Amino acid sequence: MRIDILTLFPNMFENIFQESILKRAIELGKVDIHLVNFRDYTEDPHHKVDDTPYGGGAGMVLMCQPIFDCVESLKGENTKVILLTPSGEVYHQKMAYDLSKEEHLILICGHYEGFDERIKSICDLEISIGDYVLTGGEIPAMVLVDSITRLLPGVIKEESYVEDSFTSPLLDYPTYTKPRVYKGMEVPEVLISGDHKKIDGYREKESIRITKEKRPDLYHE
Numbered sequence: 001m002r003i004d005i006l007t008l009f010p011n012m013f014e015n016i017f018q019e020s021i022l023k024r025a026i027e028l029g030k031v032d033i034h035l036v037n038f039r040d041y042t043e044d045p046h047h048k049v050d051d052t053p054y055g056g057g058a059g060m061v062l063m064c065q066p067i068f069d070c071v072e073s074l075k076g077e078n079t080k081v082i083l084l085t086p087s088g089e090v091y092h093q094k095m096a097y098d099l100s101k102e103e104h105l106i107l108i109c110g111h112y113e114g115f116d117e118r119i120k121s122i123c124d125l126e127i128s129i130g131d132y133v134l135t136g137g138e139i140p141a142m143v144l145v146d147s148i149t150r151l152l153p154g155v156i157k158e159e160s161y162v163e164d165s166f167t168s169p170l171l172d173y174p175t176y177t178k179p180r181v182y183k184g185m186e187v188p189e190v191l192i193s194g195d196h197k198k199i200d201g202y203r204e205k206e207s208i209r210i211t212k213e214k215r216p217d218l219y220h221e
């Protein structure tokens with residue numbers, strides 16, 4: 001998969017591709033990530049990418065031209081163009097699965113007060129990572145890249161994600177590792193029993209209990 005990230009702040013991404021699973025996925029050639037500063041595409045002699053809003057109001061608005069030209073130069077036959085915006089569809093695991101099947105993604109990170117509305121006309125999807133406002137689309141783009149990359153074949157073992165929370169409507173059951181007792185807190189006896197039928201039953205019950213308690217919306221679903 002190829003992912004182009006259109007951003008005015010490429011340095012914000014410096015470390016996240018150099019650690020852990022993302023680093024390995026890149027080294028294995030599973031994902032090819034390009035950081036593109038759309039300021040390089042502006043035709044403005046002063047390299048401007050934003051301007052004041054028509055009708056008045058606070059802040060600056062990203063202009064069409066640099067983003068239109070940048071997307072046009074990168075777009076292929078099988079490209080999905082995604083705008084990161086707090087007014088987009090709220091991101092969830094099923095969207096990550098669907099996007100992991102794509103060949104090429106272009107992620108557009110906004111900044112400042114917003115975008116010229118006409119930028120939406122060149123986008124296939126508008127995605128929000130949650131009901132809060134960040135300073136820009138860079139962190140949301142990182143969230144998409146991370147959640148999609150781990151689902152690409154050969155990046156992590158399939159069994160590591162088939163039981164993820166949100167793959168099923170239930171949240172994850174609790175897990176423990178050594179030692180058996182830590183600061184007086186004990187690992188549940190059943191997990192040490194070696195009886196896998198019992199362990200499966202315990203985990204299912206715990207998943208249901210935790211979902212009911214923490215996410216009644218998912219539980220009712």
Ligand code: ADE
Nearest residue numbers: 084085086128129134140
């Ligand atoms: N840009 C600013 N806030 C955002 C959010 N919550 N999701 C996606 N893009 C954003």
